[in-house]
Amino acid sequence: MKLQRYKKFYYNGQIEREEYYLNGRRHNPDGPACKYWYDNGQIEHEAYWLNGEFHNPDGLASKSWYKNGQKKHEAYYLNGVHLTKKEFDELKSKIK
DSSP states (O other), X not given: OOOEEEEEXXXXXXXXXXXXXXXXXEOOTTSOXXXXXXXXXXXXXXXXXXXXXXXXXXXXXXXXXXXTSOEEEEXXXXXXXXXXXXXXXXXXXXXX
């Protein structure tokens, strides 16, 4: 099945969201599967998904920012399982 990309724009032409799907589930093996922007162009949220689950073996799987650009939220996930930074770092060091 082919990876499908969905884009939506604000009325002012600014991109609002970009999402990738495979078989109806969020999925992108090459980067974030979803990205959202505020109407001023500031990134609001990006998340890495694989087969419909939060997943990023390289770092943060979910990141959010306020409209002024300050960090709002960040989270680590592997195969849909939420991990603390310490748990993520320990698992990553075992894999290397």
